[in-house]
Amino acid sequence: MKKVKVGIVGLGRLGMRHASNLMFRIPNAELVAACSVKQDEVDYVRESWGVAAGYTDFDEFLKNEDMEAVVIVSPSGQHCEQIGKAMARGLHVFSEKPLGVDVAQCRQAERAVEAHPELVFQLGFMRRFDPSYAAAKQMIREGRIGKPFLVKCTSLDPDSRIDSFLPFAPTSGGIFRDLTVHDIDLARWLLESDVTRITAAGGCYKYDELAKCDDVDNAVALMEFKNGTVALFDSGRIAPHGSHVETEIQGTEGMLRIAVVPEKNRVLIYDQTGAVQQCAEDFLERWAEAFQLEMQEFIDCISEGRRPEVTVYDGTKCTEITYAATEALHTHKTVELD
């Protein structure tokens, strides 16, 4: 089996998850280089895992001639520039979401991707790869629920992680761009159409300090789609029970609900509280399998010369929509997209 040689940039929590998947769980991938602005993170993967090459500078990293593909897990503001540089170097690219922090950046990334039709580009909307979401999509394709007309998306980050979020809040872009973006990708994917009209609302119900950076701790949105379908969203940062992502798809002949309870495992505890199901603690636990499967798909696309289903245009669209949703939230006015 020929292995795809991959370099990674960004070794934070999510970066390390991708790195370890590439290192240990993707048989046809080989992690040959790693880049982070933090020397100790680079040292760790070199010394503990034996990754051949380490860098603290992205441009130096790109000069590594061993790499065939790059996985970008750097801060959001750097994604598009790095996509452009990597593809110019002839490298396949996997980039974490969001594609870019504004639409202009996204257009730049689109041009880079279009200039290299021979290269694979995949965006990190991992939820599509979760086996339950994949099964739901497959059932829809098979007509199991008739024509889908309503998607309801809930994304609740655990309150237990709020301390690690608050310092990051000012640069997060706000709840729609940072959190709801995943749901927007799901809704577009499941309804097979694009958003035309957005209304939003929300508030700082628990963490007033978020108001300082024009953000909220919970928000809702109603979006209408070109094909007449609709979606409802609620996103929050204060779930007491864990990392709760739930999606419902109503169709003309049936409906599907994914993850009513974000079960940590299959153990039901009967105690003085009642019958208790423990929940997934954070997104890394909830999406462990999805992160692995999306990376496997990226590597397989390279090996087999296939195109990933998630395109650069999905990234641009989601960025547009999250900007519009944020405007709707701030202005209390319905925003139309063309």
Added chain:
Amino acid sequence: MKKVKVGIVGLGRLGMRHASNLMFRIPNAELVAACSVKQDEVDYVRESWGVAAGYTDFDEFLKNEDMEAVVIVSPSGQHCEQIGKAMARGLHVFSEKPLGVDVAQCRQAERAVEAHPELVFQLGFMRRFDPSYAAAKQMIREGRIGKPFLVKCTSLDPDSRIDSFLPFAPTSGGIFRDLTVHDIDLARWLLESDVTRITAAGGCYKYDELAKCDDVDNAVALMEFKNGTVALFDSGRIAPHGSHVETEIQGTEGMLRIAVVPEKNRVLIYDQTGAVQQCAEDFLERWAEAFQLEMQEFIDCISEGRRPEVTVYDGTKCTEITYAATEALHTHKTVELD
């Protein structure tokens, strides 16, 4: 035990449910008179149950001197007039929802109620009396979930009942006034505030014929409340599995979900399909206990000289809101309430 002597007007499906509860399941009530425009319905309760007096004319019915209270289950357009006449006769009144078909009618009913502070008036928002909704409200009162900030309401009528709905559709007032009205009462009750802004969308996804009467088979709405909280609604008429009413309340310290699956009973079936939970067939099955408990409360309020929690003003507010929601749906514009 002194029994409250009650008369009922309207002996359709829901009327018969109320009548049989008064007859057989409310120990301190006595059904002494019944009125319906259909003679055979009147004959049935007189002959089968031994109800003392039967009428086909409301004004004749009101002359019955035996009655202390009236239960109004007539067509919606007659509620307010009948409320006025009955209270003028010195009778306690229970009226089915909606209070009236327009706000002017509701104001008229308000005046009738205000003119008779000695009489009990209760409006038929029975969901509040369902033991699960009552338990949820109680937990909220006790601070179990902190401060509620988001309510999500789903009301899906079963597709199996569409044939009985379609003929009634033209006079139903549309999905928000006919179906979502219950959810709006719940949201106001749970969030303890009033609606200020409404956006809505929807469509005829399965039954195009509803378009002819300016109605839809599914609709969603986003509503903002005076106290900064929000609610999401989705209502539909095509649920394949049964009568599905589900409500979620998110609070700053926890969340409650009522009836994720509208279970018919406690039997789980394992067969070739998988693990199957059968669902409640219609609203009469789902709310059997609630219908009984709300009527018990009405009778107890009379016996004990108490006031029901559900007031005439709740009826007016819900009518205002459903009108505004219907406008939002038709105009595709956000509607503000003052």
Added chain:
Amino acid sequence: MKKVKVGIVGLGRLGMRHASNLMFRIPNAELVAACSVKQDEVDYVRESWGVAAGYTDFDEFLKNEDMEAVVIVSPSGQHCEQIGKAMARGLHVFSEKPLGVDVAQCRQAERAVEAHPELVFQLGFMRRFDPSYAAAKQMIREGRIGKPFLVKCTSLDPDSRIDSFLPFAPTSGGIFRDLTVHDIDLARWLLESDVTRITAAGGCYKYDELAKCDDVDNAVALMEFKNGTVALFDSGRIAPHGSHVETEIQGTEGMLRIAVVPEKNRVLIYDQTGAVQQCAEDFLERWAEAFQLEMQEFIDCISEGRRPEVTVYDGTKCTEITYAATEALHTHKTVELD
């Protein structure tokens, strides 16, 4: 509607439940007399509910000429004698389980019932009347799960009620006769056959004091039936979460499970513990509907001249089996029944 005039003997917790059902929730019944050795209990129902006649002596009670039927909720040891006396007086009889505290008593009751084929006799195996159990039995009758071959029965009393049980333990007859007896009735009913062989085990895992009266706090049994089918039982008194009665029926084409979680209501709580379903606190809460429905059936059988499905022979059989099971538990030997 002609009402059946009923007297009740025994006004403890369960007696009061039956009495209040007869008084308030069975439209075609009228509670005309009550008997208890405790004068204050008799006074209560006379004064609060207006029951016409009260007695502290059973023989005096039986002389009441107004009664057509008697409901026996006295201590187990008195059931059979009271059944005999009541039927001799020409009264229909509903008796709580167990039929008798030994088989000889049960035979005596059988003779009384046989001597009065014109009278209705019903034994208080209320679980059969619970809507979920009734639905399961109906599905079996319709062939939904093929031929049933295994029944698994769990009956766990809540630990929170142990203080009220312990004083009663010495006269309870032991866990099989007091608690498992309900499951044995269910297994016979669902498997449509009779027990031929019993093995049992158990222990005082939490409450050593039960050993003093030759009882255990938890026990299990394996029973084989004449038609080759089998049943497993586990019964206990220390459930931390509530009153847990669960039954599984495996058939050749499917299986049914009743009450995996003994849900208190339809509210799911998401909090720091996880997703929590509160449970029924005790048997009166769990079986509220079943107690009412079994009494309704008794009264309807009288009114309509029908025979109840639960017979006196079911009572004898269950008593035989619980004796044999208790012997198996104490001797650690398999006990055969003929």
Added chain:
Amino acid sequence: MKKVKVGIVGLGRLGMRHASNLMFRIPNAELVAACSVKQDEVDYVRESWGVAAGYTDFDEFLKNEDMEAVVIVSPSGQHCEQIGKAMARGLHVFSEKPLGVDVAQCRQAERAVEAHPELVFQLGFMRRFDPSYAAAKQMIREGRIGKPFLVKCTSLDPDSRIDSFLPFAPTSGGIFRDLTVHDIDLARWLLESDVTRITAAGGCYKYDELAKCDDVDNAVALMEFKNGTVALFDSGRIAPHGSHVETEIQGTEGMLRIAVVPEKNRVLIYDQTGAVQQCAEDFLERWAEAFQLEMQEFIDCISEGRRPEVTVYDGTKCTEITYAATEALHTHKTVELD
């Protein structure tokens, strides 16, 4: 990272699962040799995966000097002999269950393991490695449910796989040795004690042909343990819904239930049937993660010089117990173990 070089014998369904885990999902393992009596199976892994060496003869296979460890997935009757030969060659051994087909064989394997304290030996009771079972055991260790006193084990193979089982039935050893053995290991592990007394029953309820090889399609057992605790078992081959393995542990302060529904994924389908949860199709789907984790543990034990928790003695004990259970089933008599 130093990789442990492993050879595998047996390339049937389960053998291929272990082989692919070693090949692709255990980072610190390297599959260097494979052995099967079927040449085409050997060819497949050599050609498709590039496994260096292939054999159709076990003794030739053992001569491969590259191997440090052997994974035995051959027919049950060969396990013990192969364990002996492999350990004599100085190889670490992972053997599938059952350890041996009779107790004499198991003792032989014990001697082989005892003769090589420097080598790792692990038996394939993979269920212990399933994250839910591991979590349950951890909760028990932490005292979460007090002292466990009752374990209830259900193992139901899917009816959809009966055609592949029937030809294998005559050599399977019967339902207790082939299927219930996993539950017996779980019960011993969870109750931390050994079986002293067994009663069993069962029958051919759907597949009469199993009677020809003295087997049944469903069986139950009651087992008592040295420390006074008890366990109930039901095992079957005709589950309509999928591969159903469920375990309950009752403790003095709480109870745990694992996999009430053997969920295929997190999708709940609402359709005309009701609310439907699809189930795991077979044991390979249900235990995918457990098979990987047990093999990871074997490799890690070798790398780190640790001992696996599952010992050769667990294998002997389980074999003894399944023999006794089979005897109890056939003789209808309680069997005592010393």
